[in-house]
Amino acid sequence: MTGSIKDQVIGIIAEQAVLEVDDVKMTSTLEDLGIDSLGLVESIFAIEEAFDIQVPFNANNPGEGAFDISSVAAIVAAVEKLVAEQHS
Amino acid sequence: MKRVVITGAGTINALGHDVPSTFEAFREGRCGITDLDIQDVDRLAIKIGGQVHGWDPEAHFNRQQISLYDKFTQFTLLAAKQAIGQAGLSFEGQLAASSGVVLGTAGGGVNTWDENYRTVYEEGKNRVHPFVVPKLMNNAAASHVSMEWNLKGPSFTVATACASSNHAMGQAFWLVRSGAAQVMITGGSESMLCFGGVKAWEGLRVMSKDACRPFSANRNGMVQGEGAAVFVFEEYQHAKARGAEILAEVIGFAMTSDAGDIVMPSAQGAERAITGALRDARLNADEVGYINAHGTGTAANDKTECSAVAHAFGHHADRLMMSSTKSMHGHLIGGTGAVELLACIMALKDGVIAPTIGYEEPDPECALDVVPNVAREAKVQAVLSNAFAFGGLNAVIALKQA
Numbered sequence: 001m002t003g004s005i006k007d008q009v010i011g012i013i014a015e016q017a018v019l020e021v022d023d024v025k026m027t028s029t030l031e032d033l034g035i036d037s038l039g040l041v042e043s044i045f046a047i048e049e050a051f052d053i054q055v056p057f058n059a060n061n062p063g064e065g066a067f068d069i070s071s072v073a074a075i076v077a078a079v080e081k082l083v084a085e086q087h088s
Numbered sequence: 089m090k091r092v093v094i095t096g097a098g099t100i101n102a103l104g105h106d107v108p109s110t111f112e113a114f115r116e117g118r119c120g121i122t123d124l125d126i127q128d129v130d131r132l133a134i135k136i137g138g139q140v141h142g143w144d145p146e147a148h149f150n151r152q153q154i155s156l157y158d159k160f161t162q163f164t165l166l167a168a169k170q171a172i173g174q175a176g177l178s179f180e181g182q183l184a185a186s187s188g189v190v191l192g193t194a195g196g197g198v199n200t201w202d203e204n205y206r207t208v209y210e211e212g213k214n215r216v217h218p219f220v221v222p223k224l225m226n227n228a229a230a231s232h233v234s235m236e237w238n239l240k241g242p243s244f245t246v247a248t249a250c251a252s253s254n255h256a257m258g259q260a261f262w263l264v265r266s267g268a269a270q271v272m273i274t275g276g277s278e279s280m281l282c283f284g285g286v287k288a289w290e291g292l293r294v295m296s297k298d299a300c301r302p303f304s305a306n307r308n309g310m311v312q313g314e315g316a317a318v319f320v321f322e323e324y325q326h327a328k329a330r331g332a333e334i335l336a337e338v339i340g341f342a343m344t345s346d347a348g349d350i351v352m353p354s355a356q357g358a359e360r361a362i363t364g365a366l367r368d369a370r371l372n373a374d375e376v377g378y379i380n381a382h383g384t385g386t387a388a389n390d391k392t393e394c395s396a397v398a399h400a401f402g403h404h405a406d407r408l409m410m411s412s413t414k415s416m417h418g419h420l421i422g423g424t425g426a427v428e429l430l431a432c433i434m435a436l437k438d439g440v441i442a443p444t445i446g447y448e449e450p451d452p453e454c455a456l457d458v459v460p461n462v463a464r465e466a467k468v469q470a471v472l473s474n475a476f477a478f479g480g481l482n483a484v485i486a487l488k489q490a
Contacts, residue, residue: 037388038351041293059293060309060387 005051005083006076012046013072026073033072037062040069047075053082091324092264092338093490094433096177098170100163101315101417101427102138106170110427111434113416114442115463120417121300121311128283134295137281138313138418156219157232158197159279160423163316164229165236168273172237175320175332177271179238188241188269189230190260191318192252192276194422195285196245197224202282229277233318241269250382251343251477252276253317253425258341258483260321270323275426277316286312292351294386300419302383302412303390303458305449310384313418317426334490336436339470340369346480353389353476358396361482365472366400369486374404376486377468378435380428381458382476383412383444384419391453393474398456409466411444411459425475429485432471436489439467 003011007021014021017033024033030040037059044055044067055078056066067082068074099106102120103113113120123129124137145154145162157165179187200223207213222228227245234243242263246256253276260274280286289295289312296309327334342364346357366373382393398405413431420427431442440463447460470488477483 038349044293045291057293058296058308060296060307 005080009076009079016043028072051083053086090265092261092321093324093327094319094335095322095327095332096171096175096320098167099317100166102313103417117443117445132286134290139281140315158200158223160277161229161232164277167316167318168233171318171320184238184240186241187239187271189233189239189243189273190256191230192246192256192422194249194252195280196226198280198285199282200224202284248481249477251475251481251483252422254475254483261338261341264321264323272321274321275318276423278421278423279314281314299446300385300415301446302385302415302444303454304447305451307385310386311418313420316423336433336487339488340365340486342368343483348480351478353392355392355395357482358476359400361484362400365484365486373401375470378471379410380431380473381410381412382474394454409441409457409459413442415445432473432487435468435471441466
């Protein structure tokens with residue numbers, strides 16, 4: 001795997017938001033970054049492909065469920081947890 | 089302008105293989121959504137659908153026909169036979185020349201694509217059956233109906249995703265109203281419940297894993313369905329002269345485009361289609377007693393649709409009934425408006441409003457009378473049927489009592 005999970009997730013989010021990696025802060029929310037619901041679904045697809053994991057996510061209630069998307073830091077933590085669970 | 093009436097109806101869907109059994113399921117609030125019985129279902133995350141069970145093509149078609157008919161065509165031909173049989177029409181001479189077929193489907197022969205991709209990609213074969221193209225093409229169903237019933241006037245297929253059937257029936261209405269056709273066979277069909285057809289929808293992350301609960305606060309997405317419904321739209325004087333039974337009158341139609349987003353719906357676009365249909369039908373808002381909602385059970389559609397209806401109807405929105413029968417038969421995508429028109433006909437003809445089943449918790453953003461869980465007896469004079477497609481294409485039909 002290239003780079004840390006954090007760097008890869010930030011890379012995916014930056015690409016989706018059409019921003020430089022340095023502009024994506026751990027405290028940023030998806031709204032701050034201008035990622036809408038369709039962009040979120042695409043980001044989750046990219047994360048699943050990059051880490052070979054299944055992300056529990058339903059676009060009808062994105063705020064609910066096990067996958068926390070409230071900030072970039074929350075997404076990184078959630079992905080780290082799923083990688084640990086699904087690749088152990 | 090000519091008046092347009094419906095003189096025949098046919099269907100096959102998850103609730104039944106004809107109109108009477110579908111009406112019975114609507115009255116009983118029965119759910120046709122089950123575990124999917126399809127190849128490779130274990131590799132799907134979504135394992136439920138409004139599937140047609142007990143379908144035996146050999147009971148209806150011979151071997152040569154089956155080799156030419158995708159399931160969406162088979163469903164269409166069965167529904168068309170019922171509808172034309174009920175209307176009691178035979179098409180010859182001038183009537184044949186001025187009658188046609190316009191049907192909706194989003195995907196056409198999806199099962200045929202799926203099966204043949206398996207053959208060439210999974211099984212590695214380099215040869216497919218010679219009829220793959222005529223079987224999968226979107227206009228196959230409309231063409232086979234025209235051939236089966238000798239319909240020689242205008243025939244075509246409309247593909248506007250989830251609004252396909254409503255757009256198709258709107259074109260049929262216009263063709264008869266303008267005098268360009270005397271009779272149009274119309275409606276729609278979809279058969280996407282195969283591995284590729286469900287997998288594609290899974291990707292969008294809007295599907296429910298357990299049930300379709302339109303307008304309920306705890307709704308968690310849509311559920312796919314399959315099937316067809318077909319109607320006979322006939323010029324009023326022609327129907328009257330031959331003493332045909334009239335099921336309902338088609339009185340208005342409007343279509344609008346959101347020109348906004350490829351998947352997110354717009355309340356303004358929906359509202360403009362609703363008010364456009366009322367205007368076309370010369371209906372006052374307070375004459376509408378029932379709306380068959382698009383009601384997909386997604387977060388986005390249901391609140392947008394309720395907002396559009398509230399704006400279009402003002403105070404009357406609190407007095408009319410609006411239900412989503414997708415809770416029972418699932419979302420038939422390009423065929424859905426056709427099956428849903430049956431609930432409109434039942435409301436006008438039998439005075440029974442089909443319910444929205446699976447309704448568990450009120451949602452303040454969907455605060456209309458959605459006829460929760462139990463069918464209701466009510467006299468209604470005029471009804472609307474809504475369809476709002478991905479791509480922002482909206483189509484609303486207005487019917488009134490015969």
